Amino acid sequence: MTGALPDGSGVSRRRIRSWLASLGVDHGRIIDAQEFVARSRAVMLRFEDGTSLFLKEMDNAAGVAIDAAFRNEEAMLRLVPVAGLPVVSERAIPRLVATDPESGTLVMEGKVGFASLRELVQSSPDIPVSVLVAMASVVAGIHRTPVPDTHGRDASGLRSFGFPFASFAVLTPEQLVGGPGMDYPAYVAAMQAVDTEVDMLRRSWQPSSLVHFDLRDDNILVRENADDRPEVALVDWEMAGYGDPLLDVGTVVGQLLVQWLQTVRDTPEQLASAAAWTTVRRNAGLFITAYEHVAPLSEEQHIAVFRYAGLFALMHAAGRLEQIGSLGRIGHLCLFVGRQLLKNPQGIAELFLPSKGRSSRA
Ligand SMILES: Nc1ncnc2c1ncn2[C@@H]1O[C@H](COP(=O)(O)OP(=O)(O)O)[C@@H](O)[C@H]1O
Numbered sequence: 001m002t003g004a005l006p007d008g009s010g011v012s013r014r015r016i017r018s019w020l021a022s023l024g025v026d027h028g029r030i031i032d033a034q035e036f037v038a039r040s041r042a043v044m045l046r047f048e049d050g051t052s053l054f055l056k057e058m059d060n061a062a063g064v065a066i067d068a069a070f071r072n073e074e075a076m077l078r079l080v081p082v083a084g085l086p087v088v089s090e091r092a093i094p095r096l097v098a099t100d101p102e103s104g105t106l107v108m109e110g111k112v113g114f115a116s117l118r119e120l121v122q123s124s125p126d127i128p129v130s131v132l133v134a135m136a137s138v139v140a141g142i143h144r145t146p147v148p149d150t151h152g153r154d155a156s157g158l159r160s161f162g163f164p165f166a167s168f169a170v171l172t173p174e175q176l177v178g179g180p181g182m183d184y185p186a187y188v189a190a191m192q193a194v195d196t197e198v199d200m201l202r203r204s205w206q207p208s209s210l211v212h213f214d215l216r217d218d219n220i221l222v223r224e225n226a227d228d229r230p231e232v233a234l235v236d237w238e239m240a241g242y243g244d245p246l247l248d249v250g251t252v253v254g255q256l257l258v259q260w261l262q263t264v265r266d267t268p269e270q271l272a273s274a275a276a277w278t279t280v281r282r283n284a285g286l287f288i289t290a291y292e293h294v295a296p297l298s299e300e301q302h303i304a305v306f307r308y309a310g311l312f313a314l315m316h317a318a319g320r321l322e323q324i325g326s327l328g329r330i331g332h333l334c335l336f337v338g339r340q341l342l343k344n345p346q347g348i349a350e351l352f353l354p355s356k357g358r359s360s361r362a
């Protein structure tokens, strides 16, 4: 290993410190090193001068995809200070401190005292309004920032990407049998059932802004401060690029939905009653309302957001197939609700945002 991050023998602080010095980074003695469970190797360092750094080493043995992820994240973090983002958004993104292309390591600002949104909902399923508002302001601020008219990669190296979901309409029998998990056919059936709606999203795709692309609850970090002005940080910019902002908004809404599905004990039939939706309606409704405070959405865009949220639920089910090999109760719920969101987004929109006559708004 050429980098400095822990291998089997654990973190050698002296080694990390001299490796950082070779990159021109010196904050004195390392007083704490905390390893992170991540796809990549990661460690948070605290230094005697009070600085914290987060080091993320992409495993270059994993090849091309990882290389692209490294380049995307580096390009995005480099772009942030010069992109003209609103202050709330810029502050939410870790500052890039150094990179070591040889070992594929990014050295960035460590966000100290933050917990992930995933951890937060475990203690508080009704996410505090202030947190939802902070999340929405950060995300909308990123989306509202004007971007160069770019196709492919721009000068910063950031990618511009097309609609990221494949059609399942023409799946061969081999693909069907070869898919992961025993419930794969159920997943394929759900994807095929929504093919028309997915195609509508594909056709309306507009790569018009900076997009995070992977706003899952472990990439959203929150620090609740005493003054009820929580800070939000967005990490893991491996997939970022120029894309359709509605994908990000739908991902957050889909994530709020899946978090809630993981707590419901109801059957799909019982979910038809509006009362069952209280928590997710509140969380998602407040997030969307706060987002629109900065970046208003048309009626069509609302529909697209709910469709992307549905796709997120379907992708969550696919993730379970890959990881656990079967859908389980949550996976089946995700298929059911995801399909509903794609097929009948207006109906769901009423469940989410019941009190407003949405269509009467300009
Ligand atoms: N700059 C940072 N400061 C503090 N914690 C971070 C930072 N970046 C990432 N993390 C934490 O490390 C975890 C893994 O990092 P992430 O970039 O998401 O890698 P992966 O690609 O493995 O998901 C995140 O979920 C978050 O908890």
Ligand SMILES: [Mg+2]
Pocket (backbone or CB within 6 Å): 218, 219, 235, 236
């Ligand atoms: Mg992550």
